[in-house]
Amino acid sequence: MPLPIADILARTHPYDSLDADALRDLVAHVGEARFEADQQIYAHGDRLPALYLIAEGRVEVSDEAGSVLSQLGPGNSFGERGLLRDGTAATSARATNATALLSIPADVFTALVADHPGIARFFDRSRPARAKRQDLTTMSLADVMTRDPLTCTPDTAIRAAAGRMRDNSVSSLMVMRDAKLAGILTTRDLTNRAVAEGLPPETPVAQVMTPDPVTLPPSALVSDVLHRMVERHITHMPVVEAGRLVGILTQTDLTRFQAQSSAAMIGEIADASSIKDLARVVHAIPQLLVQLVGGHNAHQVVTRLITDICDATTRRLLAMAEERLGPPPVPYLWLACGSQGRQEQTGVSDQDNCLILHDDMTPAHDAYFKSLARIVSDGLDACGYFYCPGDMMATADRWRQPLRVWREYFEGWIASPDPEAQMLASVMFDLRPIGGDESLFDGLQDETLRQASENSIFVAHMVSNSLKHQPPLGLFRGFATIRSGENKNSVDLKHNGVVPIVDLGRIYALRGRHRAANTRARLEAAITGGQVSPTGGRDLLDAYDMIADIRLAHQAAQIRRGETPDNFMTPTDLSDFERSHLRDAFVVVKTMQSAAGQGRGILS
Incomplete structure (x- = not known):
């Protein structure tokens, strides 16, 4: 019995997005194909004649090595990846039971993708469209607002309200009545309506607040806030969603966001005089991440900028350590591995580091470098880069060694790639210099890469x-x-x-x-x-x-x-x-x- 091609396409996404004329034209070109249980539909590398849509039965898709990737049922299409690439199958497909397929010829499918953006977006899954990078003004309030703003009730005394604002270093309180925003109390209100008028300290805030303030939803843009602030001569914008207070954005916040860039943060790190100062800057990384992601920056840009902050923090801690301990007795190089070494840090990072010391080092020098490693690692932990659970840090004696020992490490891992050697090599092949004498690494890296690439057994183990x-x-x-x-x-x-x-x-x-x-x-x-x-x-x-x-x-x-x-x-x-x-x-x-x-x- 023939398959009801038009009905199947009309109820299957993305073909259901086609208008009546386009769907009718597509139906005219679609064929049918039937396969018995365990019959191969195509193999990896075959030339694909069509895109397939399952009408009845099941299809198993596997990779070149035979590993099963998917088991597909009615309504699923397959074969598009090969057609969109070079026309050859990137996988293999076989029917697992009696199966009926609709087949859209390759040239018809190519034209369909070219003529219908919705179809193209659905099938070109490896290359979804990226949103354009945004600046601050085109970001949504949800990406930049302060959540859970401080509140008070209308009968709160202005003295108590002022004290709470002072203690929390904020310039406003949201005045709530029965879980609804009734008003906003700002420092300007306290100055102009309370202090200037000589009101008693126990006066309720209801008498001096700004009632029924202008609000915006979290989906609004920062430009909307700027426009309202200029138009209404206000400096605070409560953010309300479905009648519920969800945040606040102030003129001070906007100034801070404009200034909060990785470059500005690194400048503050370079000038920091204490670990407390460093921690204050580093603790702003989560908000920077939100800002960068909200601006639709590519992941490699976001992680690079965040890693740059960690690099700068590490170098400042090295300088602080030398200020405390005096000049190093021999040249050294501090290196990072893991996500910092690869410049791929996100909002979750531990520390992975080591020290390469000049071969002139003697046992008497180790006390200096042990102290230096402790100062830097403790400082990183205080800033939020927590200690490595596996102790892959320069504070461990094993990872604070002269260059000749590091050469022996890599030679041993490459020559005898047991499980521990594979694990250590995987970590240490991601080393990147952070601070110190970088010449200590250049020769080691080139030599190690040469030895590793020439040892097929080692590479096989690493694979x-x-x-x-x-x-x-x-x-x-x-x-x-x-x-x-x-x-x-x-x-x-x-x-x-x-x-x-x-x-x-x-x-x-x-x-x-x-x-x-x-x-x-x-x-x-x-x-x-x-x-x-x-x-x-x-x-x-x-x-x-x-x-x-x-x-x-x-x-x-x-x-x-x-x-x-x-x-x-x-x-x-x-x-x-x-x-x-x-x-x-x-x-x-x-x-x-x-x-x-x-x-x-x-x-x-």
Whole structure:
């Protein structure tokens, strides 16, 4: 019996977005295909004749190595990734039971994508459109407002209200009556209506407040606030949503936001005279992250700027340590590894660091460098860069050694890549100089990259180690979420999202002897240098951008809600469109991992 092609397309997204004429034209070109249970539809590398839409039955999609990526049912399309790329299948597909498919010829599908932006956005999942970068005036109030502003009741005495404003260093109180905003009390109100009029200290604020103040919703733009402030000659804007007070934005806040940039923060760090001063600046990083993400900056820009602040803090602490301890007895170099080493810090960061000392060092000199390491690591912890749980810090004797010992470390890891050596090499291949004599690292890095790239056994072990973190792919186009504990039903966007790509980037860098520690720079260098195919490399870059952007957006949303940022995101927090794109990004990562494991994803 023929399939009801028009009915199927009309009720299946994204074809349901087509107008009647476009849908009728598409139906005229769509064919049918039927497959028996366990029959292959196409294999990896085959030329794809069409895009397929499942009408009946189930289809299993697997990667080049045979690992199952998805099990699809009626309403799911497949084959689009290969068609959008070069016309060859990026995966394999087989029917798991008797299956009926609609087939949209390749040329018809290409024209459909070209002529209908909505169809293009749906299928080109590896390259979703980025919002344009915004400046402060085009950001929403939700991204910049102060949440949970201080409140009082209408019968609060003006003396008590003034004391509360002083104690909390704020210039206003929201006056609430029965959970509704009744007015606003500002320092200007106290000056003009209370002090100037000589009112008694016990006068209720209701007599001097500004009643029924102008408000805006959190979806309004900062430019809306500026316009209202200029028009009404006001300096405070309560933010109200559905009748509920949710925040406040003041003229002082706007000035602070304009000035709050990574450059301004680094300037304050350079002038800091105490760890307390450093901590005050560093503690503003969450708001900077919200501001940068709200401005639609790319993830690599956000993480680079945030890492620059950590670098500057580390260098200031090194200077403070030398001021306290005196000049170092021999040259040294402080290096960072982990996310700081890769310039990929987000709102959640511990510290991973080490010291390389000049070979002229003697045992008598270690007391100086042990003290220096303690001052810097303690200072970083006080600023919010908590101690490394694995003790990968310069305070550990093992990671505070002369250059000759570091050479021995790397030679030993490369020669005998046991599990511990693989783990340590993975961390230490991300080293980046932060402060001191950088000549201590140049020769070591070049020598190590040469030795590693020439040792095929070591590289094979590193490839195997890099496959330990897998993308959270579930079957039936779902996610493999955490099953128990405080993060139940979430996915770990760090260890199962970003880290697999970081590990692949490191392997490409070893094979190509690329000096960059940054993951995106490593991927780009691998494409240029031929360590990965151009098509696979570009797909992996796009997947990395998507996962990293979603991770930062998740952390920014948590900060806006007053929560501590983490890496655990519940997939239901995303729209269906976002979930579909994110899963496709994970499929790309899984495919590239499988290729690397089979020796095909990394070119000689």
